[in-house]
Amino acid sequence: CLQIQFANTEDKQEFSKYPTKAGRRSLSRSISQSSTDSYSSAASYTDSSDDETSPRDKAQVNTQGSSDFCVKNIKQAEFGRREIEIAEQDMSALISLRKRAQGEKPLAGAKIVGCTHITAQTAVLIETLVALGAQCRWTACNIYSTQNEVAAALAETGVPVFAWKGESEDDFWWCIDRCVNREGWQANMILDDGGDLTHWVYKKYPSVFKKVRGIVEESVTGVHRLYQLSKAGKLCVPAMNVNDSVTKQKFDNLYCCRESILDGLKRTTDIMFGGKQVVVCGYGEVGKGCCTALKALGAIVCITEIDPICALQACMDGFRVVKLSEVIRQMDVVITCTGNKNVVTREQLDRMKNGCIVCNMGHSNTEIDVASLRSPELTWERVRSQVDHIIWPDGKRVVLLAEVMSLLSLFVMPFVSTSTALAVIELFNAPEGRYKQDVYLLPKKMDEYVASLHLPNFDAHLTELSDEQAKYMGLNKNGPFKPNYYR
Amino acid sequence: CLQIQFANTEDKQEFSKYPTKAGRRSLSRSISQSSTDSYSSAASYTDSSDDETSPRDKAQVNTQGSSDFCVKNIKQAEFGRREIEIAEQDMSALISLRKRAQGEKPLAGAKIVGCTHITAQTAVLIETLVALGAQCRWTACNIYSTQNEVAAALAETGVPVFAWKGESEDDFWWCIDRCVNREGWQANMILDDGGDLTHWVYKKYPSVFKKVRGIVEESVTGVHRLYQLSKAGKLCVPAMNVNDSVTKQKFDNLYCCRESILDGLKRTTDIMFGGKQVVVCGYGEVGKGCCTALKALGAIVCITEIDPICALQACMDGFRVVKLSEVIRQMDVVITCTGNKNVVTREQLDRMKNGCIVCNMGHSNTEIDVASLRSPELTWERVRSQVDHIIWPDGKRVVLLAEVMSLLSLFVMPFVSTSTALAVIELFNAPEGRYKQDVYLLPKKMDEYVASLHLPNFDAHLTELSDEQAKYMGLNKNGPFKPNYYR
């Protein structure tokens, strides 16, 4: 494994082919405008004006005397703690995992370096890993999404966190480096969301992989990178693909988008949904979630699709299947959730009616051809945080939500965190040889265990198979109940 | 009319019998905590910390040189203007009313004194009245709901506004007085929401009624007061009850609550709706709206009712009809929308499970027995603006949203504003004798006109009756299509 040289130009290019995460490179402009931020219920989005000093230039110490962290303002810890406590209420699966596994400390000895969004929800995950015995160091996978108070709360309780809202590109890599490169401490597990941390370790500290027992990766992009590495024969530890777990696909994508689409559009634009004409591009799980919610609130929804199976599902679910160009003039809202690029083109943007909202729900910011709007005849006006009005010469305005929705949807993904925690436990404790240098899906049995951890939250009562029934069905009474190919 | 003496004790008591508006008297405590406000998309909820000087003590001048207003900070006008512009997008009915009536200026000569919530939406109404020829002076009907930037934007364009977020009781009446009592200017129309302005004029300036052509009243409470006055023979001008118009009852109550219940709960508590057990008290229009939305997002909803007709509707709509006490232990969320008092009692609050959210969607804050929670064994913790955790000795927390939801729902009521504007035009222009000293409902024809003004926004195409069909149905081709008793 040592011989892998990751830092050469070729690899770098290979990486840059993949969709980059939400606007990392182009966000410097918007950061200073966050003073009017209010899209999140958390207060962190309102505090940037009080202090313009870079966190890197501040000397901060938590109440335990440690300064091994770098956050916006350690004094916000108490407020962040309150946000974490609120988040815990909807994450009882992790809390119950803590309780079930706390005695045996299945992560005793684990040294986890993590790179994810830093929100109240992920804080619950991190603190669960700690409760199960792990030591954690953490950094942000997005320069924009960190809840500063939450970062402070984590740092206060002793998790070295290196992250703040509005990092520069340079800050971003500096934070990752500080996270990994700690004198006298060496990670044996990597938890990544997007692959940047993994990339950095490959590039700068390949020897770390000698100790690492596995990589757990949560995102499409990161998983894509891991499969590429595997294909190229360069993956030197087992990796667990949490992105394609049932809980992520069926629950976080479908159900959470069902909730976050409404919330996100409402917070950013105050739109009323009743009677609005909406086109949703892509009828995968995310699209299905969006369509269900919008239809339920009285929007008139049509969809675009490339895949006849999804298109036929849309028909049967009561949505007209159209080409975007056929309907673009009438639409009040255009939503993209294809994962593809340039799904909404400049030509289509030109034909939209005044006031049309264009919104990307996909994970990458490639779906709307935003670059094409950076042309001199169009005026950009930032009206709220991450909400832009693009103004045509004739006065027509288009409301652009290029990145904000995918960020907002971070705040409602309670399911995948449980899968991630289980994946960490599994990889860390797996006997030698169970996993090779390859990318693995979460075993179906674990998917089912994740689901079962969530059931008490809904006071749901599972039925148990009788012996006779189990035999008749050819199933084990404790599962797995789904074939491995079930997605 | 002159002989009416309103300021005697008796009348005062008569008034105090009615439900008072949302927490006017008890809110001083919470005002200072609004620094973490972020439930509204508007920025006004985040600025209170920057300046503690009372607006009454500030000397402010707008760019036109006028100082006939009193707002938090006139410099916020530009931001407020942007909020108003956004609001205009969903209020095209008022905009089209402006256009249709602008030539004839039907309100030329009208001097309107108004007392309503001051939000971007009401600003669109006020500016419509101005565009139609009226002079307006305005004040807030609630010490809590003013969007400061919007108030500034109105003041900047020349509407004398006296209102800010977080007024004291004394400020509240001072503002009303400043609004009415202007040297050399006397109102001839009153537009009220809650009856406080009307009350003040009766009490302090009864002679004003000699010139007033009518009162337009938007709220349940205010309408209730007007009917009492009328019954007591003390109503000395015609009054228009906008609250019971079809647009208010069928559209603002049903459809807007359908949208605001989700938005409000999400912003204040981050709850996921899927699988949550919810009980909604009251299955009137507000309750129906809440139930529809929550069910659509996967909540498991049951209802309580006193009225067998509404109860049977709930059954047919697929909701279990229960008594609150039967289910209170299992509920994740309790929502009141009865208009009644003490619908949720202390005993029931004691029996709720940890984390239960209790939320009032009604117009008054009487439905939850909040007073009973002000007892020494319970700890109150304000976690977000207007969101309290009530903590029992055993650690159980109940999340209390006593007032915030009805405020939030202000931001999605585009329909009633149009009715209000039409009511003002009607009363101001009605020939002598059409309206007596009584309370009137909006003529059905006007309800239909309001609806028709909203249709273009949805690209809706009305069908016209043929002569033959009109005759067959016994209808005029231009309406009214509904009998007068239709509600």
Next chain:
Amino acid sequence: CLQIQFANTEDKQEFSKYPTKAGRRSLSRSISQSSTDSYSSAASYTDSSDDETSPRDKAQVNTQGSSDFCVKNIKQAEFGRREIEIAEQDMSALISLRKRAQGEKPLAGAKIVGCTHITAQTAVLIETLVALGAQCRWTACNIYSTQNEVAAALAETGVPVFAWKGESEDDFWWCIDRCVNREGWQANMILDDGGDLTHWVYKKYPSVFKKVRGIVEESVTGVHRLYQLSKAGKLCVPAMNVNDSVTKQKFDNLYCCRESILDGLKRTTDIMFGGKQVVVCGYGEVGKGCCTALKALGAIVCITEIDPICALQACMDGFRVVKLSEVIRQMDVVITCTGNKNVVTREQLDRMKNGCIVCNMGHSNTEIDVASLRSPELTWERVRSQVDHIIWPDGKRVVLLAEVMSLLSLFVMPFVSTSTALAVIELFNAPEGRYKQDVYLLPKKMDEYVASLHLPNFDAHLTELSDEQAKYMGLNKNGPFKPNYYR
């Protein structure tokens, strides 16, 4: 009252202006085709082939030795009894009314002559009236809708019934006459559905009105006629308008149509709803019920409306509002529920696509211009009972359901029967002077009582107002809870 002469030409014309009931006059053709009938779950639709003798020419005696009835085949009584028993399961409100009132026999002495559809459901009503003490004689209000077995079952237990499926026009009036004109028996109550019985009594036996305490009328048409009589000063007894009761409007129209539209279309055409494009003409209660059901099963629904209030409701509920001509070419199904005439014209029928289903859900068969299809270039093909294919010269087929749907919807109207029973009890027992020679709506309190009788069927638990709450709301604890103008 005696001086009323009803049989003059003028009155006859007045009557004939009103929409006539479903196809009474034009149905002779279709009767002989009922051999393939299977749209109803009841067997009566399958037996016409076994016996072509007119019931008028048969001598039949029931097991009690009576021959005072005229039905298709008294031997089918047992099967009909089973159908009635099945119907009782969903009509527990009437059953519980029987139980509550059986001791006091509130209809002792009542002699009711009735003219309604004769189905298992109305049999439950008739037998309830009998259980409460009434003597009943009954006839059918429609030549097509009688369930022969049910008529036999009623006749078997001693209710003189004069009705069969497939009566001629002459039979129809003969049956009514036999029902009214019975030696030694004179009616003191009239229960009518459509006004034909009332018309006949006015015309032939005006002296009957000397004894009649009141008329209870269930249908739009009949009520319309009564109001005309009242306006003309010719109504000589009190009449109760059950058609406009809350239970009929809000429950039977909305909820029952929600169920019967699916059932009816499925039984007659085997259509799958998913993805079908449907236009519903009219967004009243019937239209709302149809749209809700069709949308829920995946149809893509748009509506046409003349009334802006209903049109705006449609928008907010998520339906596009269009003119019929704009969409007619694309539609798979066209449904009328306006109550108007010629809503679907020949021109529009010409433009429909092959296979389009045109279906009338309204109470009259005027909405589709069926007459225009009786032209030589078009071929009619009856494919199932009351289902016609109209074939254009180019081979295009349109599936015409002109009358069948309104008949089908008879089988799911459990609510209005209870109101009818209460109206009979009220009129029969009202003290002298409570009701004059006018048309009355059911008192709101009775509407609420009807609803409350249905609640146990759903295991619904009503909440009771406390004394304090009742006072606060200004309501009596036992209702009425709705204002009288509530519809």
Next chain:
Amino acid sequence: CLQIQFANTEDKQEFSKYPTKAGRRSLSRSISQSSTDSYSSAASYTDSSDDETSPRDKAQVNTQGSSDFCVKNIKQAEFGRREIEIAEQDMSALISLRKRAQGEKPLAGAKIVGCTHITAQTAVLIETLVALGAQCRWTACNIYSTQNEVAAALAETGVPVFAWKGESEDDFWWCIDRCVNREGWQANMILDDGGDLTHWVYKKYPSVFKKVRGIVEESVTGVHRLYQLSKAGKLCVPAMNVNDSVTKQKFDNLYCCRESILDGLKRTTDIMFGGKQVVVCGYGEVGKGCCTALKALGAIVCITEIDPICALQACMDGFRVVKLSEVIRQMDVVITCTGNKNVVTREQLDRMKNGCIVCNMGHSNTEIDVASLRSPELTWERVRSQVDHIIWPDGKRVVLLAEVMSLLSLFVMPFVSTSTALAVIELFNAPEGRYKQDVYLLPKKMDEYVASLHLPNFDAHLTELSDEQAKYMGLNKNGPFKPNYYR
């Protein structure tokens, strides 16, 4: 392949382990009661009384002079033709397949022996195979489900059909034998639904397999048998598993059950859905379809599940997850769709309330322990075709729909027929070696082709990937778009 001896005792037992198809052996009792049948829109269910002679004893000749068929009554052909024409309207995918492939006759030379339900829908499939060049001989896979008129229509146009409604066990195998065993004709393709035909050929005519190019199997049971044969090394030709195709699982199961559950319950029991308490056992695709429809029509639905993933989906979709015993006393309707056995036990049947409907939607009749109800203290009363009332000593009635619903759902499965046709074409034309002696799933590309054939029926417009987009996604522009593991 020749050496396979299928007729030995051991194999027979192996077969009898599997769930047998709907009530083949126990139905003799009910056949004679079909005179009141009306659950299907087709007339065949009403004709049994006219002729009690066994079709085997009749000499019939079609108008072409052929007597190579055995149906109830060849004279019903015209009526059956009309039913087929109606069915064609909703099966435009097969019709368009006919058109696309008619020129090339891809089934020229194919000699197909088929054993399926014989309904108007399958007739469209059979006639499509003929249109594409095949010779077909056909028999019924269920003694109960044949539409006699449709069988007659097929026989009339020259397809040798051996099937009628109400076959005995002996008739059943006689028909299969007559179908296979034809002098001078030998099948080279088998199309089976349930495996009985395949079984018979293995047992009686193993040499036929020398010529057979493949077996296409539509049912769970049949597929199960094929996998067992394959595992045992006894499968001697390629087989295509159509049951697990996406169209069958996602479309026929989910969407068709969504429609057939309502239709079936309505036709058999006249139930109104609004407010009814329903428990659905099993939340797979069939259960999801049932729950969606019932909830949409106002039923209050809860579910039982053994699998935590499906249980959590139910929660998120808004259904309480319960154990059957917890709720059985309150339920109005109990629906089974697990595929398991004894899901509803005698003990639970004993605890149901009066009037409770118990209904099996699964493919086998094992889910309700019907045998336990055949005890002397209970009375069975057949109230309609295949609808039994079971009467307890205390008078309590339970309405049992053990088999009728799965038969009813036959009439709404337009999707899988297209997959079946494609599977036949694929297997018949596959080059040597593409398929071995194994069981294959339909290639994903074909699933997508099936979907695409259905889209024009919905006027759906697919979007095409640009070259750039296809490259970005790593997809071929023409699909497949789904990974092979997508189900």
